Amino acid sequence: MSESPSTAPPVDATDEPRPAKPSIARQLSARPQIVLIAVLVGLIVVTAIIEPNYLSLAGLRNSAFFAVPIGVLAAGQTILMLTGGIDLSIAMIATASAYVAANQSPNGAVIAIAVGLLVGLAAGTANGIGVGVLRVNPLIMTIAMSGILLGLFTGWATTIFAGSTRMHDFIITLGRGTFFDGNVPWSVVVWIGVSILVLLLLRRTGYGRNLYAVGDNAIAARLSGMRSWQVLVVAYGISGLLGAVAGLLMGGRIGAVDLQLAGFLLLPSVAAAVIGGTSIFGGVGTYTGTILGALILGVVQSMLTFLGAGQAVQQVLYGTIVVGLSWMYMRLAAAQ
Amino acid sequence: MTAVNTTVEAKSAPTRSWRRWAQRHGWTVGIWMLLVFLVVWYSTLIPRFGGFQFSTIINGGTAWIFLAAAQAVVVIAGGLDLGVGGLLVLTSATAAQFMDGQPLAVAVVMAVVILIGSAILNGIVGWVVAVSKVPDIVVTLGSLYIYQGLALMMLPKVGGGSSDGFRWLFTGSATGIGTNPWPAVVMITVPIAVAAWWMGRTPSGLSLYAVGSDETAAFLSGVNAVRTKIVSYAVAGAFVAIAGFSTLAIAGVGNATTEGGTLTLNSVAAVVLGGVVLTGGAGSLVAVVPAALILFFFNPILSALGVNPNQAQVIQGVLLVFVMAIAGLIELRRRRRS
Numbered sequence: 001m002s003e004s005p006s007t008a009p010p011v012d013a014t015d016e017p018r019p020a021k022p023s024i025a026r027q028l029s030a031r032p033q034i035v036l037i038a039v040l041v042g043l044i045v046v047t048a049i050i051e052p053n054y055l056s057l058a059g060l061r062n063s064a065f066f067a068v069p070i071g072v073l074a075a076g077q078t079i080l081m082l083t084g085g086i087d088l089s090i091a092m093i094a095t096a097s098a099y100v101a102a103n104q105s106p107n108g109a110v111i112a113i114a115v116g117l118l119v120g121l122a123a124g125t126a127n128g129i130g131v132g133v134l135r136v137n138p139l140i141m142t143i144a145m146s147g148i149l150l151g152l153f154t155g156w157a158t159t160i161f162a163g164s165t166r167m168h169d170f171i172i173t174l175g176r177g178t179f180f181d182g183n184v185p186w187s188v189v190v191w192i193g194v195s196i197l198v199l200l201l202l203r204r205t206g207y208g209r210n211l212y213a214v215g216d217n218a219i220a221a222r223l224s225g226m227r228s229w230q231v232l233v234v235a236y237g238i239s240g241l242l243g244a245v246a247g248l249l250m251g252g253r254i255g256a257v258d259l260q261l262a263g264f265l266l267l268p269s270v271a272a273a274v275i276g277g278t279s280i281f282g283g284v285g286t287y288t289g290t291i292l293g294a295l296i297l298g299v300v301q302s303m304l305t306f307l308g309a310g311q312a313v314q315q316v317l318y319g320t321i322v323v324g325l326s327w328m329y330m331r332l333a334a335a336q
Numbered sequence: 337m338t339a340v341n342t343t344v345e346a347k348s349a350p351t352r353s354w355r356r357w358a359q360r361h362g363w364t365v366g367i368w369m370l371l372v373f374l375v376v377w378y379s380t381l382i383p384r385f386g387g388f389q390f391s392t393i394i395n396g397g398t399a400w401i402f403l404a405a406a407q408a409v410v411v412i413a414g415g416l417d418l419g420v421g422g423l424l425v426l427t428s429a430t431a432a433q434f435m436d437g438q439p440l441a442v443a444v445v446m447a448v449v450i451l452i453g454s455a456i457l458n459g460i461v462g463w464v465v466a467v468s469k470v471p472d473i474v475v476t477l478g479s480l481y482i483y484q485g486l487a488l489m490m491l492p493k494v495g496g497g498s499s500d501g502f503r504w505l506f507t508g509s510a511t512g513i514g515t516n517p518w519p520a521v522v523m524i525t526v527p528i529a530v531a532a533w534w535m536g537r538t539p540s541g542l543s544l545y546a547v548g549s550d551e552t553a554a555f556l557s558g559v560n561a562v563r564t565k566i567v568s569y570a571v572a573g574a575f576v577a578i579a580g581f582s583t584l585a586i587a588g589v590g591n592a593t594t595e596g597g598t599l600t601l602n603s604v605a606a607v608v609l610g611g612v613v614l615t616g617g618a619g620s621l622v623a624v625v626p627a628a629l630i631l632f633f634f635n636p637i638l639s640a641l642g643v644n645p646n647q648a649q650v651i652q653g654v655l656l657v658f659v660m661a662i663a664g665l666i667e668l669r670r671r672r673r674s
Contacts, residue, residue: 147601154646271478315481
């Protein structure tokens with residue numbers, strides 16, 4: 001399985017033979033990503049109508065700040081959804097990693113980041129062992145992991161981590177710093193780096209093929225000699241690592257950590273992947289779609305902020321919009 | 337069926353029927369026995385075990401039981417509702433807003449209205465799940481957000497309250513603390529028994545199992561799958577409302593800032609411990625009730641053992657994974673053998 005990475009190009013909607021005179025609707029449903037881009041542009045226009053100043057680098061930067069952590073977390077969700085799994089602990093992993101990184105910040109940025117990432121990797125790998133080796137349902141495994149981490153860190157927040165909640169300056173720069181006259185956030189650079197790695201992983205490596213294979217048909221994957229459990233352990237480990245990256249960026253953006261740091265990102269992380277066309281049942285999806293999903297959710301967040309509504313109204317609107325967008329995407333996919 | 341088969345069956349009937357019975361009800365009996373064991377063990381751990389302790393467990397467990405029952409109904413019908421925790425916060429906040437200081441009759445009318453509203457609201461969620469084909473996890477994560485937002489709009493600050501009579505209904509005393517567990521026992525038993533009868537004995541209830549185990553087959557045999565899904569979410573909404581009333585009755589004030597997500601996780605854990613298969617189509621409320629009580633009961637037991645609540649949460653998570661891994665192993669061995 002692993003020796004044929006680049007011979008088979010990734011199955012793309014555009015490869016399918018199209019009828020001689022395709023209608024516009026059919027053409028659109030064959031290329032859902034064009035629709036996603038259209039939605040993104042449409043949302044940007046609506047936001048610009050609400051707040052004319054939005055159409056500037058500073059305005060778009062605002063959306064980028066929202067989109068980056070969603071995009072990084074959603075990379076983890078995309079990888080797991082390809083295998084037919086999901087990580088409901090990813091937001092808690094992000095928070096935990098940020099906590100540990102803040103605690104280690106006095107020891108320098110390198111140690112803080114390394115230890116933070118290690119926490120994510122460890123928690124993710126534990127998830128992977130639960131799902132891959134012990135065959136616990138991914139929902140249960142990651143829900144339990146979320147509870148375990150919450151319990152541990154609620155206790156530790158007032159004991160061993162008490163008073164050390166400030167992030168290292170370098171991580172803060174990564175989280176909320178900018179360059180080019182303050183127009184491009186560093187976190188976007190981090191996201192682009194993560195995106196390139198994830199895209200290469202999914203499209204150009206044998207392991208990426210394995211992810212699709214496990215999720216598409218686990219029995220066929222096993223019969224062709226694949227060790228699914230190894231694929232799963234690594235996949236959950238990667239997801240935990242990506243959770244840690246997002247946690248560090250979130251912690252850096254806020255500057256300090258608390259237990260509610262990343263919790264609200266759980267729905268967007270799942271939704272970005274689903275809106276981007278990744279099937280929750282495995283085997284189908286691309287990270288390109290997820291990136292578009294994350295950008296859309298980032299713009300939605302900006303729009304809600306500009307509307308000036310209270311937190312409660314924002315929550316209601318956000319939930320409604322996420323479900324609405326997913327619904328729209330499902331209809332397009334069904335039309336195809 | 338041929339004659340040969342009948343004789344073979346007749347010969348091994350006693351052992352086979354026993355095995356079938358054990359296979360069907362083994363988990364339920366096991367969970368109830370575990371609960372009894374835990375209660376007995378707990379009574380030896382603490383200096384005094386009387387009406388007060390008993391009613392504390394029953395009262396506190398009421399919300400957990402109804403939340404778990406709500407999740408169970410949805411999961412049996414092949415869905416998953418991550419929004420139940422948010423709906424609990426919403427219903428208890430709404431009740432706190434409108435019931436404060438009202439006489440019992442008014443409070444009961446309010447409760448019925450809120451219960452129906454909750455059922456309709458969650459029924460709409462079920463409709464979206466059934467019609468849109470968006471994965472239930474996504475839709476109900478969305479509804480979790482929406483419910484929490486609505487709850488904050490309903491009750492921006494901690495406040496409101498319950499009516500004295502209503503508190504008695506759920507806690508056996510007007511102050512929320514008492515030694516009389518029986519009102520709570522009745523409040524648990526009656527709705528659960530009605531629902532269990534409905535699910536096990538009526539065509540509309542049984543269609544939940546049909547849709548949960550194979551939606552296409554259910555559709556082909558004439559079950560309206562969309563309606564069944566909507567009904568399952570609506571019944572869950574009604575159960576969650578009862579859980580919300582119980583939460584309010586114990587706390588005495590409404591709090592819309594409670595994290596609904598954590599409550600949802602508890603409900604999923606209880607459903608799994610109660611032997612409901614997450615892929616749908618199997619399970620029973622009769623086993624989910626003790627499972628929810630056991631999960632609630634963990635905290636008092638562990639605190640009696642000198643474990644703090646945070647560590648208790650960790651232990652609970654580890655145990656959950658452990659139980660699931662063992663259950664998976666047993667299932668795997670059984671399948672290998674047959």
